[in-house]
Amino acid sequence: MANAKTNKTPPAPEEKATRGRAHVYNLVARYMYRGLMVGAFLPGQVMSLRKLAAALGTSPMPVREVLSRLVAANALEETKGGSVRVPRLTPEKIADLFDVREQLEGNATERAAKSCTKDLITELTAINKSLLQAIEKRDIMNCLSQNQKFHFTLYEASGSDVLMPLIESLWLQFGPTMYMSFLVPSMPWDASSHVKIIEALKAENPGAAKRAMLHDIRRTGQALLNVGGGQSIELPFTRGLELLFDT
Amino acid sequence: MANAKTNKTPPAPEEKATRGRAHVYNLVARYMYRGLMVGAFLPGQVMSLRKLAAALGTSPMPVREVLSRLVAANALEETKGGSVRVPRLTPEKIADLFDVREQLEGNATERAAKSCTKDLITELTAINKSLLQAIEKRDIMNCLSQNQKFHFTLYEASGSDVLMPLIESLWLQFGPTMYMSFLVPSMPWDASSHVKIIEALKAENPGAAKRAMLHDIRRTGQALLNVGGGQSIELPFTRGLELLFDT
DNA sequence: CGACTAAATTATTGATCACATATTGAGATC
DNA sequence: GATCTCAATATGTGATCAATAATTTAGTCG
Known part of the structure; x- marks a missing residue:
């Protein structure tokens, strides 16, 4: 933090400001969808709103909606704190x-x-x-x-x-x-x-x-x-969101 | 817009300002859930984010999340404009x-x-x-x-x-x-x-x-x-959100 | 050396704002 | 009189912000 939260950038839209307003949601949704289907996210892994947003180069807003829908589809579960994570299956x-x-x-x-x-x-x-x-x-x-x-x-x-x-x-x-x-x-x-x-x-x-x-x-x-029902094997899910795939 | 949208109430927290921060989402969710189950919302009816929020006395934010989840559950469908409505079943x-x-x-x-x-x-x-x-x-x-x-x-x-x-x-x-x-x-x-x-x-x-x-x-x-599959009968869904029910 | 406590950091949540778009309405033209 | 156009309105989307709550970390006490 030091001086400030460095969030002093409301007046400066920077370069990628008005970048394609063509539904960021769909991009994020497809990303998460395929990620879950293909094993990019593993059981137990916690999804941080901000980190996901940062990794995808967008604001927490669209990520929030996608994660929320995935919770509704029982693909993710909420922790008591409101975070979401990939459920561990028994x-x-x-x-x-x-x-x-x-x-x-x-x-x-x-x-x-x-x-x-x-x-x-x-x-x-x-x-x-x-x-x-x-x-x-x-x-x-x-x-x-x-x-x-x-x-x-x-x-x-x-x-x-x-x-x-x-x-x-x-x-x-x-x-x-x-x-x-x-x-x-x-x-x-x-x-x-x-x-x-x-x-x-x-x-x-x-x-x-x-x-x-x-x-x-x-x-x-x-x-x-x-x-073992996803219990015995515990992978070091280091590979995070970096490993993207075709759009 | 004449003078103002009458939304000039940010400094005045009024009475119900910091009302229980205990998950407005759950309230809205239960409301929508029961409303759909019990016939408070009828096929074809369009759900407006702002109007619903106003009717429920909250901001569009929690309503957005609830509607989004209901879309994920196929309880509601999105129009091309991004609005959501109760689907008409064939x-x-x-x-x-x-x-x-x-x-x-x-x-x-x-x-x-x-x-x-x-x-x-x-x-x-x-x-x-x-x-x-x-x-x-x-x-x-x-x-x-x-x-x-x-x-x-x-x-x-x-x-x-x-x-x-x-x-x-x-x-x-x-x-x-x-x-x-x-x-x-x-x-x-x-x-x-x-x-x-x-x-x-x-x-x-x-x-x-x-x-x-x-x-x-x-x-x-x-x-x-x-x-008739919800096609022949067309009710005047005048009764909106007013008819609430027990919490 | 371990455990408990308290402060600080980080998290989501709800609210507000700005922008782009879709819808609606009125007005003019054919 | 019907239709097309354009402006006004309304709505969702993405971003930012304030506030609450949870988690972690550091410090101290036993």
Whole structure:
């Protein structure tokens, strides 16, 4: 502090003053969203309003709104002090989460399979190819990203804008824990269940597609539980917000 | 602007100036939450930040956060201008909403039934009694309120903090439309399905409880669809925020 | 040397402000 | 008389600020 809070800059708009007024919110939102999905933020990590704002080069205002919405989506939880942090999942909660996942995503898969087009199959195949490449490179973040893309592309085809946000909320909740599950040897690095899903889609068999999806979800759930529910493994989440990604 | 916006009151803290700094947010949140559940806000209604804040005697700030969270919960939607309004449901969306309701709330009911206590049955019976009284008086808002209380008390007993927020999101979505369904003659004003649910709980039969719940949900869904999906009926939502309720 | 206390730092919260934009209304023109 | 234009109004967004509350740190006492 020394002399002053150095916040004596109201009259001087500086250079980046009136920088693009094109919804800073969306930028921040996408950043946080992907960060949670891809493992940039880990369970237990506390999100500081000011620090996030500073790291993103904006005021606390838009960050505040984004974090608030993520709390509403149960992706983040508030501390008693009003701060928000990435929740640490208990094994019970993981089991619960994946039980509901099976219900909702099973439903979405069945619906999508019933109105499946050739284009969708082509797209899913392409995504799965990218996923395999990421697996090859042992690129965790890309694995998570492509895996998410695969699932959400499929679910989107269900045409349900009721299911989508709910599923999204679930993914935001277990997303941060997913990253850690890739760090244990028991995690199977493959995309075999995805292949089965695509095959069921090709065969125009919604029931089989649903079953394959349930299998995929259950397998992932088991892997997450084996990690220890995000309790045993404690990563030094030094890598903060610096590691950005494509806009 | 003539002389001034009459907002020349920064130096005069008046009487209620430093009124309890105990989270204005929670007050506003509860107000909006109940308002949506109980029919104080109707489909199509636009929420103005400043007006809501003025009506609630606070600054736009906390209202902003609450509305933002409700958008995240799909209870409200944003217009292109950034305003938020209560969504108008299409028949397809209602059907979708109630399809997912059956899944999630059926699950919650089954779980709750498996760990059902005598206290729960007592509580549900009491709530249902209040519901019947509200029905007797043709008190729509109280009907909605007691009905919601009945369902959520039961679901809460499932012990799943994964299911609860999702179910809550669904209720916030069809809540405003529910009010209107009570205005058409085809709406059955009774609580018979609730009685069946309680009986199944007493009989310690989770399967029967689930079936009774599914029946209740399906019946409500049909009633909502018969209304016309919130399109045909257009209420003059004159009653605004004035009609408050207990804190 | 450890634990408790108190001060200082840092945090979010609610309020106000400035700006850009969307909406509305009135007026003039065709 | 209808429509187009432009001004006035209203609204959300991002930033700043004051105040409360929590956390941390340093200091002292046991």
